[in-house]
Amino acid sequence: MPTNLLDRLGQRVLQSLTQAGDFAVISSRAFAAAFKRPFDTPNLMHQFQAVGVNSIPVIVLTSVAISMVFAVQLSFGFRQFQAEGLASQVQGLAIVRELAPVITGLMMAGRVGSAMAAELGTMQVTEQIDALECLATDPIHFLFVPRLLASMVMLPLLTGISIYVGFWGGYALLVGVVGQSSVVYSTEFYKLLAFRDVGIALTKALVFGIIIALVGCWRGYRTQGGAEGVGNAPTSSVVTSSLWILVSDFFLTKLLLV
Amino acid sequence: MEPVIDVVNLSKAFGPKVVLANVTFAVQEGESLAVMGGSGSGKTVLLRTIMGLLAPDSGHVSIEGKIIQELDRQELFEVRKKIGMCFQMAALFDSMSVAENIGFALKRHTPMTEAEIAGRVDECLTLVGLKDCQKLRPAELSGGMKRRVGFARAIALKPQILLFDEPTTGLDPVMTDVISRVILDLKHQLGVTTVTITHDLKSAFEIADRIALLFRGEIIACQPPEEFKANPDPVIQQFLRGDAEGPFLTDPAPPKRSTKSSASPLLVP
Ligand SMILES: Nc1ncnc2c1ncn2[C@@H]1O[C@H](COP(=O)(O)OP(=O)(O)OP(=O)(O)O)[C@@H](O)[C@H]1O
């Protein structure tokens, strides 16, 4: 039945629009609440720990793995043109501009975004969020703000770590295995880069941090219906924020590079 | 005199299921109202609507003259600071210790020092008989202990209005009496206005100035305990007797057997 199909399509569109609207409202409330008293320093420190410090091992490991694999592929690829020297330049370009921020973003979406969704989701279905409301505490202020701030600070820092580790991952492979000179690698790595590129990487990381925290918290906050709802919240938060990270990465790259 | 809590023509339905239909009542300052009703009759929904956690389909609630449904969030929080609410499932913050749970509002809304907060937390915990539990996490408490911590959290800020959702369900008879006494104490000492949902007839008659019965979405009686007891309405009489037989249930009650004859012959020695 065409009308039926149209009906369903319309419903889906309306539903997505409502959700997008809800997300926008909640996000703007979160940003507005960031400047409101009382500032909850212990909670913020706790989030710095949970989002930032505890993620360092994961970020280091993935960055090592990705940068080494990438170096393998590059040295193989450029050998076809007898241009092995270019490998380190492209390595630098790829790590700083794309790999470090995007890998950090995706890993963190899985590691902390999902945790935020699960935590807030549990709080929602066990009425703890209602209890916050009753104790005259805005859940957006109490729960969203520390997570948002922590992600906004920590994602760029972790991206910095990822770039640093990526440099040494490439070094280990190109210098250690392929046998480039270490001085050449170290200078070539930066050859195609300008300071602006580091700025771009950190800007991307900041945007990814905002996406991860807001989507994770929002999905958790809007959890409905018991254990199943709590189970769905992290999954959909990871999917949604990963998608938005990739989409925004494209536009940020386009915008910031012109 | 203007009532402290004024519920006007409140209606609420979830999908096709009508939970509240034109509920109207008022609670005066210093008065204690007990709300009773069958399980699933909408008592919790009523309390959540009063608190502004649920939006009614029609009608409104006003607290001290302010219509809850028309306030913006900031004003709503100002009103909620004057209200203490005790949840049916306690709803304790499970990432915090018992002491942090109880001191939560004190820390956020009062200029009290850490020591003063600790003192007040001790005081509240002693009231509900949980003196040595400050350090425990909610996961380490029994159901009844959680409920008492929830109760202590609700009264910590010394609010002028208290809403209790079954504060005594699941407690032993002695503890139930203790909680009833604390509620009475608060009323006499601080003149607080309370709405208490309870299934416990004894404590309802003890604490209430008026008892309301919620039945099929309506308040069918709201009167002082003696009048409530004498109310000839068959629903009320059945509720007071605690009998399955009568107009209270929609479906006929399961057949009644006398306890002695129902014993299985196999068990008879
Ligand atoms: N969020 C909700 N969505 C759909 N239906 C709901 C919701 N909350 C409550 N209900 C329905 O409203 C009715 C009243 O629920 P409520 O929790 O108020 O009962 P109650 O009187 O507090 O019962 P009890 O004494 O068992 O706690 C129930 O039939 C329930 O199914």
Ligand SMILES: [Mg+2]
């Ligand atoms: Mg209930």
